[in-house]
Amino acid sequence: MLPVNATSPRVLLIEDESRLADLLAKLLAEEGYDVEIAGDGQRGLHLGLTRAYDVLVLDRGLPVLDGLDLLTRLRLKGVTTPTLVLSALGNPADRVAGLDAGAEDYLAKPFDIDELLARLRSLRRRHLDTARTLPLPGGRLDLDTRLVQTGAYPPVRLSERECALLALLAARPSQVFPRTSLLRLVFDDADSNAVVDTYVHYLRRKLGKHVIDTVRGRGYQLGTPA
CATH class of the missing domain: 3.40.50.2300 (Response regulator)
Structure with a gap:
């Protein structure tokens, strides 16, 4: 990974x-x-x-x-x-x-x-x-350019933190990550799980709600194709 x-x-x-x-x-x-x-x-x-x-x-x-x-x-x-x-x-x-x-x-x-x-x-x-590109629901993430290609639509550019969060989820699509794990692995300079929720919201706003699934009581997981 x-x-x-x-x-x-x-x-x-x-x-x-x-x-x-x-x-x-x-x-x-x-x-x-x-x-x-x-x-x-x-x-x-x-x-x-x-x-x-x-x-x-x-x-x-x-x-x-x-x-x-x-x-x-x-x-x-x-x-x-x-x-x-x-x-x-x-x-x-x-x-x-x-x-x-x-x-x-x-x-x-x-x-x-x-x-x-x-x-x-x-x-x-x-x-x-x-491993410079990772599959996503309905598209692919290019780790070098931080662009998400979603079929016929223009590519979507992600911020560095958005890309890091999505890359972690995409590299292990079957794994559910607790917020505490995502905070430690991606946002180690932050001290609140709320930052994880904020960036999940950013990614869903850019790429669609289906890109990340919420697993109630456990955390987040890469979504499935809509």
């Missing part, structure tokens, strides 16, 4: 070996990444479903929930964040299983840190190259 409101690329590191996780987090932070660690599969699944990341680094042998099962569940929920599996299971059959589960890359332990960093850079480049 594309970074929404951050200057550093965000990494979710799902690794139960605490010493390795801490070492990787330190190395990634030195490379400019904003790293969050999950120590088991259930925590990793929760974070992967509720927060926005640029890339996932995932161990296979996790407690509570196996790494490949976790990845399969993320993909079934529409989470397309590029993922690198980092595992001691490194024979060809293991690599095939990881790629078939939805991983974009697979690196066996022990590994060279420079190779890991290079693979992460490559993952992000490939993902950005293919």
Whole structure:
């Protein structure tokens, strides 16, 4: 997924070996990444479903929930964040299983840190190259120009915040985002959920009420075609 409101690329590191996780987090932070660690599969699944990341680094042998099962569940929920599996299971059959589960890359332990960093850079480049437009109900959002093309109508230009909010919803169309999550991910300099409602109103006014659905008691979700 594309970074929404951050200057550093965000990494979710799902690794139960605490010493390795801490070492990787330190190395990634030195490379400019904003790293969050999950120590088991259930925590990793929760974070992967509720927060926005640029890339996932995932161990296979996790407690509570196996790494490949976790990845399969993320993909079934529409989470397309590029993922690198980092595992001691490194024979060809293991690599095939990881790629078939939805991983974009697979690196066996022990590994060279420079190779890991290079693979992460490559993952992000490939993902950005293919994710510069996002489908919307009745149109598409171009992230470079912040224009929404809606069929025969002239394109609609969005503000930076409008684009960030809509891009987050469009990147995970099956997910319902609580207002608190949207506030943290898109409007981190604001302190009231009311700003989220205001920008939802702006987007509906520009693009139609159908573009964002309100899920009562839960938050907002990308709408469905009218």
